[in-house]
């Protein structure tokens with residue numbers, strides 16, 4: 001075969017090429033198009049080989065031919081020169097039906113895009129995979145379905161990057177900019193604030209129905225985490241700049257197994273502490289993120305927001321705080337029975353009055 005013949009061949013090294021590309025055949029494309037396709041395929045293979053190395057698993061096991069609701073995006077880096085912002089990326093994906101959010105990995109050359117259904121994910125992939133994207137200055141995105149059997153990715157999608165706190169789930173960009181705007185408008189027009197220490201709180205009461213502005217968030221939450229028991233209580237808190245919440249563990253016996261917190265208006269570092277080992281882990285709660293506290297994090301770790309005007313991030317950068325609003329949701333435990341595996345840390349046998357257990361730390 002001559003060099004020229006080779007160049008005319010469409011380079012299709014994988015089953016994972018886009019439908020459009022597979023429809024091309026060597027007679028219907030020009031030499032330039034053929035070269036371009038070849039370059040794209042090579043770039044894609046290189047990107048997947050990097051993932052293989054990091055994961056120590058063949059990419060055909062990591063990705064799936066079957067449509068799943070989770071997409072893995074490669075060839076796009078965050079931050080730095082030439083990197084993209086989460087805002088840019090969520091703007092691209094939110095134009096597709098069923099977009100639920102992004103899950104970024106820190107320092108790894110891939111991230112995840114979560115959709116409501118495999119069908120929704122299919123539409124986004126069809127439109128974007130192997131295509132040059134104007135909103136990313138012409139960058140080509142490679143997008144594959146995450147194999148549901150590939151637990152390392154599934155865990156990363158469903159759990160926080162900080163897997164040393166078992167049971168902590170953090171999803172960035174869970175709330176859209178529009179949703180945040182709508183919720184903040186309603187919250188700021190609320191009159192029933194009560195000062196608690198330096199914060200302003202609309203207290204959690206058991207609600208027959210959540211306020212209308214929570215509907216879309218709750219629907220997303222149910223779709224992604226169907227095992228979370230029905231939530232019944234909402235607490236809204238305003239944290240003016242410089243304020244925080246002391247270390248505490250939500251009462252085991254008063255509330256259900258999952259505590260949900262949405263962050264609005266400003267990001268903040270939350271400090272988690274293992275009550276038995278005193279290990280401390282700082283977790284950045286980005287604006288518009290969802291946090292779920294369950295399992296060990298729920299029953300054996302305290303959490304706190306230190307009262308200060310700025311936070312130091314993992315990369316050493318100092319980030320000024322803005323006023324933050326949190327929406328915390330819980331299930332109320334009417335019989336006050338807790339069967340957790342941490343009886344020594346549990347208030348089930350203690351005559352308690354408050355809803356949260358202050359841990360007495362400073």
Ligand SMILES: O=C(O)CCC(=O)C(=O)O
Nearest residue numbers: 235237245261303326328
């Ligand atoms: O502000 C938050 O995100 C969490 C609030 C909290 O810890 C609580 O209400 O118990």
